[in-house]
Amino acid sequence: MERRIYLDNAASTPLHPEVIETMMSTAKNIFGNPSSIHREGAMAKNVLEESRKILAEYLNTSASQVFFTSCATESNNTIIRSACESGRYQHIITSPLEHPAVLKSIQYYSSSNSIQVHYLNPDNHGKINLDELTPLLESNGKNTFVSLIHTHNELGTILPIRIVTELCHKHGAMFHSDTVQSIGLIDLNVTELKIDSIVGSAHKFYGPKGVGFMYLKEPAHIQPFIYGGSQERNMRSGTENLVGIAGMIKALELVKTEMAQRIKHIKILNERLRHGLVELNIPHELNSPTEDCLPKILNVYFDKSANTDWLLMNLDIEGIAVSGGSACSSGSEKASHINEYIRPNSLGRSIRFSFSHLNTEEEIDYTLQVLKRLIL
Ligand code: PLP
DSSP: OOOOEEOBTTTOOOOOHHHHHHHHHHHHHOOSOTTOOSHHHHHHHHHHHHHHHHHHHHHTSOGGGEEEESOHHHHHHHHHHHHHHSSOOSEEEEOTTSOHHHHHHHHHHHHTTTOEEEEOOOOTTOOOOHHHHHHHHHHHGGGEEEEOOSBOTTTOBBOOHHHHHHHHHHTTOEEEEOOTTTTTTSOOOHHHHTOSEEEEEGGGTTSOSSOEEEEESOGGGOOOSSOSSOTTTTTSOSOOOHHHHHHHHHHHHHHHHHHHHHHHHHHHHHHHHHHHHHHTTOOOEEOSOSSSBOTTEEEEEETTSOSSSHHHHHHHHTTEEOBOOBSSSTTOOOBOHHHHHHSTTOSSEEEEEEOOTTOOHHHHHHHHHHHHHHHO
């Protein structure tokens, strides 16, 4: 069989074998509708509510503050639309480097509700300048909704979430953070943090696609995004994706036992790639910051490669899956909004390598050799 090296774990991760087992057994044995009052329904409801308890414990909050959704895009849309339509906020502060699930929701819902959006100016490693955020909060804090990504999905940059939460609250602003890439690698104790809302998506931490969650500190302040049969305590109608939820919760339980080991391993892989690029004299610059960066992600700019999908496609031909930060589908040569922001008019190509505990050091060495051959 053709050899494949998967270094695109920020896009999605493979299902953990134990997650597959849990999903198979849930699919086989739990078929009732959690809203039905008969025994089959009660069994399904039990799986649902036990899952909710585990998620709540993981985030150190109460089960009444966590809600299952179909994905993080839906979770982000729910929170942002509700904020924009609540009449409570006249200002939004965000960054041009947010994931489209946040950026486009803000653009859409703010314009239909006459809300003013302030875009911060992160540096070209994605770092937010708190000195820029503070005066904006000082002038409009109480009427402001702030949305900033916790761990950047393309660059890996980590936001000082505790400081930003405190700063927002000091000035009466609400703070939402897209924590999709953090779940499974950084513990988030939401009660201690006092953050207003966060979101997660199972397929980023070895769970299934099509299932996610949101944490809401004050659920009563949030309006549903989808109306219908009042599931999820009226927050998200639609029969729950029980198999997906069971899989996501199994994946979270595995995070609890495996996280430290996983991080240790991906740090080794990240450093090996970084050092290898230097040792092999492959001309490059790091887009990811060298400090306060999620070890899962290493984003590198190759000046010697044309700003097209040529490098990406040739890596794929050589059996290596990485991301070029393309806006939409593979084959598109349009640079992502991130690349356009951090390297406007650049002639070279940025590549995001994202690691998993399933990758090996030997895979990194092979990737380095291929890069050397393709770039030099
Ligand atoms: N936010 C971030 C930071 C992401 O990386 C992603 C996925 O790429 C999303 C949101 C959207 O997640 P989902 O695929 O669950 O809608």
